Amino acid sequence: MCDGGCKGGARGRPNMAPVYPKAASYPEYAQLVNRENAQVDRRLFVDEAIYQAELQQIFARSWLFLAHESQIPSPGDFIRTSMGEDDVIVVRQRDGSVKAFLNSCPHRGNRVCMVDAGTKARGFICNYHGWSFGIDGGLRGTDGKVYEKDQAFEKAQIGLTPVAQIDSYKGLIFGTFDPAAPSLLDFFGPFTFYLDIMLDNDEGGTEFIGGAIKSEIDCNWKFPAENFVGDILHAFWTHQSGAQAILGAGVDLGKRYDELAFQASVYGHGIETNLDKVGNTRTLGYPELVDYVYDLSEKASARLGDLRARAIGAISSCTVFPNFSFLPGQNTFRVWHPRGPGKIELVVWTLVNKNAPEHIKEAYRKGVMMTFSPGGVFEMDDGENWEYSTRVNQGFVTRQQPLHYALGLESTDLERELPGHIHKGSMNDANQRLFYTRWAEFMEHDNWTDLQNGDTAPPQKSVKAAE
Template identity: 55%
Template structure:
C-alpha cells in the first residue's frame, strides 16, 4: 500500500551550518555534538534520506525470517519474502502506532499487534483484526492500512541497506567507487560472508558522529589510546602506523576507508595465530580474485565507515551500527562477519576474539567508549562548545595521479576522511533535496582497476 506521511520542515530552526562546519579552514565546532536542534535536523535530513545498513543476507535463511532494527530512531522490521527478496516495514501498527514485533529476530508467518489484534502477513498486508465484523460497517478498506513499507531496499555483497526516501539515488550510486574497497572484506572468497554469533548490543553516552568519524579515518588515536591493550594482546612491542611504507585514506560522499597493506595487522591483535595463518593461506586465492593490492588489505590495520553510521574493522571482523538515541547517546549494534567458506574453528576464534577486543567489556572498546563519552560531555559546556576543533592533518596529501578509485590521499595518519565526512554531513543538512547536493568529489567515480592491473609493488599509482 502507499502511505502518505507528512513531514515537518524544520529548516528555519537551524542556524547557518557553516558557522559550525568550516572544512576549507579545517575546523568544526563542538556544538554539533550536543545541540538538540542540529540532532533533529540530522534525523530529518540524514537518517530519513540516506541509505542505512539494516542487516546481512545470512540472517535470513528462509521465508518469514526477520530481524528488528532501527533506521535513525524509527523501529523497522526486515523480513524475507517467499520469493527470496527482502522487505522493510515500519514496526508500528497503523491503528494506534503500537509495535507489532518485540523480538530481535525469528521466523513468523506474520505480525500481530497486541493492542487491538490487527494482524499482518509478511508482505505487510492487513489480513485481520479482533472483532473484525465491526469494521465492515465503518467503510473500512483494509487494503489501505497495511504496514508502511520503507521506500527502497537493496543489497551489496550480502549487506542489506534501506532508505525512507523514494527520491534517494540507487544504492549502487550511493556507495559509488567505495565498493571496490569493500570487496576486500566482503568478497575476498567465493561464497561471500556471513554473520556469526548474534548481535552484541550496548549503549554509550556519546554523539553518533564521534564514533562514526573515529572509524572513517582516525587511526591516529590507535597508537596512543590502544597502546597498552595492543601490547597485552600481542605480548610485546607494537608497530607504529607511521612505520608502514604504504598506506592510504580514501573517501567518497562521506564514506571513508583508511588502510595499510600489511595483510594481518588488525587480525594480529586478536591474539590468535591461527587467524593470521588462515589469511596467509587464502591470500593466493584472494590475489587471483581481487589482485595483490586488495589481497594485502584483507586483515590489515584499517577501518571504514559508510556514511552515516555503518562501520567495520577488517581483520578484527567486527561490523557495527552507531544508532542515534539523542545527541548525547548511541545504541551500538555489533556483529562478527566471517567468510562462509572458513573452517568452523576459525569462525569461532573470530567470534571469541571480538568478545575480547570489541564488545562492552573488550579491551579496545572500553578505551574508545571513555574517549567518546568525554568528547561529548565537554561539548555541553557553554563556552567549551564554542571553541574550534582541528581537522587539518594531511591537507596537501591528495593524489592526483593514481589508478585507485574515489578520492585518494597518501597515508593513514590523515584527517582527509574526517573532513570529507563532515563536509557531506553539512551538505545534507543544507540541501533541501538530493538534486541540490553539491559534488565535492575529485577522484574517479568508476570502479577501480581489475585484479591484474594493480600490484603491491606499484604503490597503487600509475600502471604496472
C-alpha cells in the same frame, strides 16, 4: 454546531498512504563545518535542533544498513533494527525478496514486533487491539472481526509503512526512507571497490555469525563514525593497553608505512589502511587466524588484485556514511544508532567467509568478543573518550571553541590509480574532513542532484589526466 449527523466529528475518511518526510535546507548548520580552517563546530555534538535536522536530512534519506542476508535466510525470518531512531522490522518474503517496515501499528501506533529476531513468522500482531499484519506488511485482520462488520471500513489500503527502497550489496541489506534516493550502487559510488576487500575476497561470500551484542554509549553518533572513517592515530594511545595485553607490544604500522598506507573517501564513506596484510587480524590473538588470512590474501590477489588482497587483514578501519562501520581483519561490523545528540545504541556483529572452516569462524567469534565488544580489551577504552568528547560541550564557553581537523592538509595523492579522494598515510584527518563535508552537504541540499555532485563526489580523474 452538530445536528447529530457529524459522524463523531469526522468529515471524511483516513488517508493511510505512507508518508515519507521532505528534506529541507539548513545552510546555517552546513556552515558549522568550516572548510576554510579545517575546523568543526562543537554544536554538532550536543545541539538538539541540529540533531533533529540530522534525523530529517541524513537518516531519513541515506541508505542505512539493515541486516546481512544470512540473518534472515527463510521466508518469515525477521530481525528488528533501527533506521535513525525509527524502529524497523526487516523480513524475508515468500518470493525470497526482503521487505522492511516501520514497527508501528497504523491504528494507535504501538509496536507490532517486540522481539529482537525470529524465524518463520506468519505475520505480526499488535498487542493493543489485535490488528494483525502479514509478512508483506498488509493488514490481514483484527480481533473479533469488529471492523469486518463495519461497512465503512476500508482495509485494503492499511498496512505497515514500508521502507521506501531496499537493496543489497554482496550480502549486506540496506534501506532508505527516501523514494527519490539514487540506487544503493550510486549512493556508494566507486567506494564498492573498498567494500569488496571484506565482502568479496572469497567466492563463497560472507555471513554473520553468533547474533548481535548491543550496548549504550553516552556519546554523539558522529564521534565513533569519524573514528572508524579514518582515525588510526588514536590506536597508539587509546589502545596501548589492549595491544600490550594481546601482542605484548604497542600498535606498529611497520617499515613500509610511508610507501603503502593511505586513506580513500567517496561521498563521505571512508577507509584508512596500512596494507600490512595481517596487522588487524593479529590483534584478535589467535595465530590460526593469521595463517588463515595469509592464505586468503594469497588466493584473493587473483580476485581483488594485490593491493586489496594486502588490505584484507591489515591495520585499517572503515565507515559507510553515515553510521555503519567495520574493521577489516578483525571482522567486527557495527551500527552506531543515534539515540539523541548525546547517546547511541551500538550493535556489533561478526562477519566471516561462508567457506571458512568452522574452527576459523569460532576463532573470529571469540576474537571479536575479546577485542571489539563491550568487554573487549580494545573497545573497553574507546567509550569514555567519546563520552567526554560529547559531554564537555554542555559547557557554554567550551562549545564556542571549534575543533581541530587539520592533520595531513598537504597529503593529497594524485598519483595513485585508486577510486575516490586519496590521501597519503593512514594517520590523517582527511577522511574525517570529508565525512564532515558530506554531513554539511546533507544539511545544505534538499535534492539528490546537488547531494551527488558536491565536493565529496568521486574526483573525475580522467579529467585531471587531460589537464
